[in-house]
Amino acid sequence: MPLTRRHALAVxxxxxGALAAPVPLAGAAPAPAVVPxxxxxxxxxxxxxxxxxxxxxxDSNWARYAAGSAHEPYRDSVDFYTRYEQDIALAAxxxxxxxxxxxxxxxxxxxxDGWDDAGFAFYDRVLETLARHGIRPMITLDHWVYPxxxxxxxxxAHAGMLDAWLANARTVIDRYARHDPLWVTINExxxxxxxxxxxxxxxxxxxxxxxxxxxxxxRGAYRHIHAVQPGAMVTSNIAxxxxxxxxxxxxxxxxxxxxxLDFVGIDYYYGFTPQSIQQVSPADFxxxxxxxxxxxxxxxxxxxxxxxxxxxxxxxxxxxxxxRDEQPRADGYRRGDDLRDTVYWxxxxxxDGLKVIGYNYWSLTDNxxxxxxxxxxxxxxxxxxxxxxxxxxxxxxVAAYTALIRDGGVPxxxxxxxxxxxxxxxxxxxSCADPVTVPR
Numbered sequence: 001m002p003l004t005r006r007h008a009l010a011v012x013x014x015x016x017g018a019l020a021a022p023v024p025l026a027g028a029a030p031a032p033a034v035v036p037x038x039x040x041x042x043x044x045x046x047x048x049x050x051x052x053x054x055x056x057x058x059d060s061n062w063a064r065y066a067a068g069s070a071h072e073p074y075r076d077s078v079d080f081y082t083r084y085e086q087d088i089a090l091a092a093x094x095x096x097x098x099x100x101x102x103x104x105x106x107x108x109x110x111x112x113d114g115w116d117d118a119g120f121a122f123y124d125r126v127l128e129t130l131a132r133h134g135i136r137p138m139i140t141l142d143h144w145v146y147p148x149x150x151x152x153x154x155x156x157a158h159a160g161m162l163d164a165w166l167a168n169a170r171t172v173i174d175r176y177a178r179h180d181p182l183w184v185t186i187n188e189x190x191x192x193x194x195x196x197x198x199x200x201x202x203x204x205x206x207x208x209x210x211x212x213x214x215x216x217x218x219r220g221a222y223r224h225i226h227a228v229q230p231g232a233m234v235t236s237n238i239a240x241x242x243x244x245x246x247x248x249x250x251x252x253x254x255x256x257x258x259x260x261l262d263f264v265g266i267d268y269y270y271g272f273t274p275q276s277i278q279q280v281s282p283a284d285f286x287x288x289x290x291x292x293x294x295x296x297x298x299x300x301x302x303x304x305x306x307x308x309x310x311x312x313x314x315x316x317x318x319x320x321x322x323x324r325d326e327q328p329r330a331d332g333y334r335r336g337d338d339l340r341d342t343v344y345w346x347x348x349x350x351x352d353g354l355k356v357i358g359y360n361y362w363s364l365t366d367n368x369x370x371x372x373x374x375x376x377x378x379x380x381x382x383x384x385x386x387x388x389x390x391x392x393x394x395x396x397x398v399a400a401y402t403a404l405i406r407d408g409g410v411p412x413x414x415x416x417x418x419x420x421x422x423x424x425x426x427x428x429x430x431s432c433a434d435p436v437t438v439p440r
Contacts, residue, residue, distance in 0.1 A: 031437045035347040037408030043136070043358030044405045045098030046091050046379070047318050049143040049187070050107070052367040053080040058119075059148030060106035061155060062370075065199055071371040078365050078382045079390055084126050090380060090392060091364055092133035095405035098182065099130055100138035100317065100360050105168045106147040112164070115171060127179050137181040138317075138360070141169050141221055144192050155196060157206040162213045162220075169221045177229035184265060184317065185218040188239040190249050195370075215256045222260040237265030237317040240301040242272055243428045254308075263357065264305045267318035271297035271426045288322040288375045289329055295341035296420040296436055300427035302349045302356060313357040316346065320362035320377040335379075336400035337417040344416050347409045348436070361401060365392060415439075 055076030057063045066074040080087055091099055108119040130137050142165070146155065150164060169185075186192065193210055196202035202210060218236050225232045236257060238250050271294025272280075284290040302314050321338040323329055339361065350356045366378035373384045379401060380392040404410065415438055423432040 029352045031439045032348075032351060033439050034412035035344065035351055035410065035414070036412070038347060038350060038356075039408070041357075042408065043098045043182075043315070044094075044096050044401075045100060045138065045358060045360040046094070046096055046364040047100040047138075047360040047362045048080070048102075048364060048367065049140065050102040050104035051077075051143070051145045052369070053078050053363070053365065054104070054107075055079040056081045058104070058106045058110050060104070060145050061148070061151040061200060062145045063106070064148065064151065066368070066371065072373055074368060075384055077368045078384060080365075081122065083390070085129055086392065087364060088126070088129045088133055088135065092135060094379070094398065094402050097134075097136055098138050098358060098360060099135045099364075100140065100182075100184070101126065102140035102143035102145070102187070103172050103176070104145055105142065105150075105165070106145055108172070109147055109168050110149075112147075112149050115168075120175065123176070127176060131179065137176070137179055138184060139172070139176060139181040140184040140187055141172060142185065142192075142217070143187040144195060151200075155200060155202065156193075156210040156213055157202060162216055165213075165217050166220045166224075169217070170224050173221065173224050173228060177225065177232070180229070180232075182315075183221075183225055183232060183234040185221045185234065185236045186214055187237060188267060189214045189218075189236060189253050191239050211253065215253060218257050219260050222257075233262045233313075235261055235263050235265035235315070235317070237267055239267045240304070242270075242297070242426045246304070258309070261309070261312060263313040263315050264309050265315050265317040266301055266305060267362075268298050268301045268316065269319065269322075270294070271421070271424055273421050273423050273425060274432075277425075287324070288369075289324040289327075291322075293321060293333060293338060293418075294421060294424055294426060295338060295416060295418060296345050297424060297426035297431075298342050299345040299349050299436055300424065300431045302346070302354050303352075304427045306354045311355075313355045315358040315360075316356070317360050318362040319359065322375045322377055325374060325376060326381050326383070333418065335395050335397035339397050339400050340404065340410055340414070341416040341418055343404050344410045344414055345436075361397075 051062045109115050270291045276292040321335050363377050365380045366376045366382045369375040379397050
């Protein structure tokens with residue numbers, strides 16, 4: 001099974017955090033007695049990805065990976081392809097203002113000599129449905145999936161990959177810029193490369209050239225978006241890494257594209273303490289529901305990027321909580337509690353002056369977690385293994401998120417269900433030496 005984004009995020013977080021030696025640095029502001037709501041312009045959203053939820057998959061690198069013996073059969077995932085109206089209506093019922101999805105290159109260009117009208121017609125319908133509900137699209141140009149014909153040429157190791165990628169990107173941008181989307185060029189580029197090495201056969205020797213091609217792809221897409229959509233907001237979302245790994249893993253890409261970011265897109269999932277690192281076994285990195293959650297870590301992640309990119313807005317592009325199928329977590333933490341606690345810390349970050357403009361929950365529904373249906377992240381549970389019904393069943397987080405969006409966050413006197421850890425390695429060393437606190 002490839003080392004996917006959330007597996008890699010956890011592995012590197014644990015290993016890198018353990019290297020950090022706490023030393024005092026400037027910390028967070030004192031805990032306020034109340035936290036103000038997020039403003040009316042805050043962008044509440046949900047996130048998804050094409051291959052993970054659409055089903056009816058065309059030939060692609062990931063359709064081929066999913067057919068491998070190490071993976072659970074893909075089936076048709078949660079069938080967003082035919083149920084998009086239902087799912088968008090569910091999102092609208094939450095009150096969200098943003099819906100993130102990807103336009104799959106493999107669907108709109110199944111052959112190298114031209115684009116497919118039926119593939120684009122599907123995304124046309126998705127965007128028209130979002131518009132009817134007053135939801136702004138966040139379009140990802142590349143969420144780790146490219147056509148089978150591009151895979152046959154060698155994927156990102158092939159010299160012509162960049163030009164082919166940009167040709168598709170420009171076609172997508174030209175068609176959909178009129179919808180005023182937020183844009184994500186490349187999803188988690190460092191882990192895209194890692195996944196291609198561990199699961200796609202990309203040779204280690206080809207990693208440097210692949211990284212440069214992804215940098216050039218982002219820059220080229222950024223320029224074209226701004227040429228056809230003045231005032232556009234563009235990012236390449238980054239999987240936040242705890243401890244000392246962040247600058248080493250994400251730094252080279254971020255340094256190269258810093259001048260072509262309109263906001264910082266952050267993905268945050270897990271947090272670690274010195275104690276929790278010792279308690280996590282290697283097998284737990286395949287059992288995501290066993291990994292420790294630190295809601296306050298979102299504060300540290302936001303603060304980290306606010307310091308690195310002063311003045312740039314911050315958007316939590318992905319955040320969520322895994323369970324094993326629909327079973328409760330062993331620690332008893334519920335999805336709704338984790339969501340409320342996380343939003344509390346986002347409000348704290350905003351109250352401390354960080355320019356946080358939006359939050360996407362990953363994900364609206366359960367979906368194909370890059371090889372398995374066992375890890376569940378959805379606000380709505382979907383049991384793909386049960387057959388064709390694919391019913392969307394609300395978790396406790398549906399009511400929680402609806403209330404959060406309606407009220408602009410948690411109530412003024414809210415206290416997190418799970419208090420902050422005394423020593424967190426999420427932004428080591430200062431998140432351990434001078435951790436955030438809550439009022440007594």
